[in-house]
Amino acid sequence: MPLTEAVTVDDIQLGTNSFWAQPLDERNRAFAALRERCPIGFHPELETLEGAPQGPGPGFWSLTRYEDVRTVSRQPQIFSSAGGITMNEEQPELRDFFGSMIVLDDPRHAKLRLLVQRAFTPKTVQAIEDTVRVRARQLVAEAAARGGGDFVQLFAAPLPLQIICDMLGVPAADERDVFEWTNIILGAGDPDFAGTYEVFANAAMSMFGYAQALGQDRLDRPREDLVSALMHADVDGERLTPAEFGSFFILLAVAGNETTRNAISWGMKLLTDHSDQRQLWMDDVEGRTPDAVEEIVRWASPVIHMRRTALEDTRVGDAEIAAGDKVVMWYWSANRDETVFPDGHRFDITRSNAKAQVGYGAGGPHFCLGANLARREITVMFQEIFRWLPDLQITSEPARLLSAFINGIKRMECAFAPTTVPEL
Ligand code: HEM
Secondary structure, three states: OOOOOOOOOOHHOOOHHHHHHHOHHHHHHHHHHHHHOOOEEOOOOOOEEOOOOOOOOOOOEEOOOOHHHHHOOOOOOOOOOOOOOOOOOOHHHHHHHHHOOHOOOOOOOHHHHHHHHOOOOOHHHHHHHHHHHHHHHHHHHHHHOOOOOEHHHHHOOHHHHHHHHOOOOOOOHHHHHHHHHHHHHOOOOOOOOOOOOHHHHHHHHHHHHHHHHHHHHHHHHOOOOHHHHHHHOOOEEOOOOOHHHHHHHHHHHHHHHHHHHHHHHHHHHHHHHHHHHHHHHHHHHHHHHHHEEEHHHHHHHOOOOOEEEOOOOOEOEEEOOOOOOOOEEEEEHHHOOOOOOOOOOOOOOOOHHHHHHOOOOOOOOOOOOOHHHHHHHHHHHHHHHHOOOOOOOOOOOOOOOOOOEEEOOEEEEEEEEOOOOOOO
16 A cells, blocks of 8 residues: 655656656555545646647646546536547647547437447458467467567467457558557657657558558448458448548557557566465456456556546536536546545455456446457467466566557567477
8 A cells, every 4th residue: 555645646747758667666656645635626738749739738637536536537518529539739730630539429429329330240250269379379479489578578469469460351461550650659759759840740641541541442432351340331321431540540440459468568577576466366267357367457547548538517526617618537546445445555466346447447438349359369368378387477667658648568578388289
């Protein structure tokens, strides 16, 4: 449990890079202090991406407690997604690229979500699920003889990337481009990836152009794949346009990649640091997996926050929120709220309420569309590691992504006894 007495809540600056660059223990102490003494507070925005046309906005309300996050998430008629979903100001010139359903309100959002869901027939979902096992085994088999390396590159990053690329019909030769574009888009504030607005905008534009061409191709020449199903799905006579598909492609590729990757990476780090928890899980893989996977997502909170914008004057707790104000829901903090998750900083796969975690969202119309796929990917990756590389350990500290949005790990070394693993 962090000691919060030493923290002065007025000094906590959630709108700065230096806050997010701190060690995780410091971040935890700050959020614990906010939950205790300033659960809903207004924070200024102090920085923006270098070269961005739109400067820092006026600031945002910060929600740190579990119940407040749930309350806002479940009232989309008051707390809109249309103004943008991260705490920073939207850049209007990028709206086409990022204007997918995640930044739309109902009824338009519901229509698009239904359209997309129509394409996920039991047959396509089953095919994707089968692919997860084959791909995970392939990665473990390829890594097995090496005895170690960067865990992110060997295991965590390629699995979600390959699955999304398979789903979206991206040929293997183009996977690297998709990987780099998504890294830049979600790593925008980290000098390792984008660091400037120009690099960020170019990545978004390239990805959008690529996706539009893919969508148009399947519109003209349908095949037996998900993109063709998406382009030809119909709700009340409406179909996705190639531009709508372009922004949906960016959403799926970004949302499906960076999140699951970091859940797998943090999961492995946690299992290395907590050998008792690893033993418990490995002793009863079948029985423990569902809760262990939820506990990883709770602890890791791969998406640190989502933002809404108030459509009318309203109150949350004691806070008077005005129409137009930005409201940030800190999933990271809600997932550590001690009233719901006692000793919330502890990694404990035996928690009775792990499923109450809000890593995939706190309810409402935008709840993660890929949650089941993510659960499947995390499950299968750990099953394969437990089976074939049971002694795998993380041997370096994680190089963390500098971001207020994604709790990312860029690199992290691992070691295991080299072996030979059969492919499926
Ligand atoms: C551990 C992995 C993942 C985490 C932590 C995660 C988290 C989230 C969160 C927090 C939201 C917003 C929820 C809200 O605003 O209420 C979201 C939305 C979304 N996620 Fe995920 N996600 C994960 C994996 C995936 C995967 C694998 C896919 C795709 C295959 C995906 C696709 C989406 C989409 C399309 C939305 C937007 C839904 C909408 O606006 O209706 N996610 N996710």
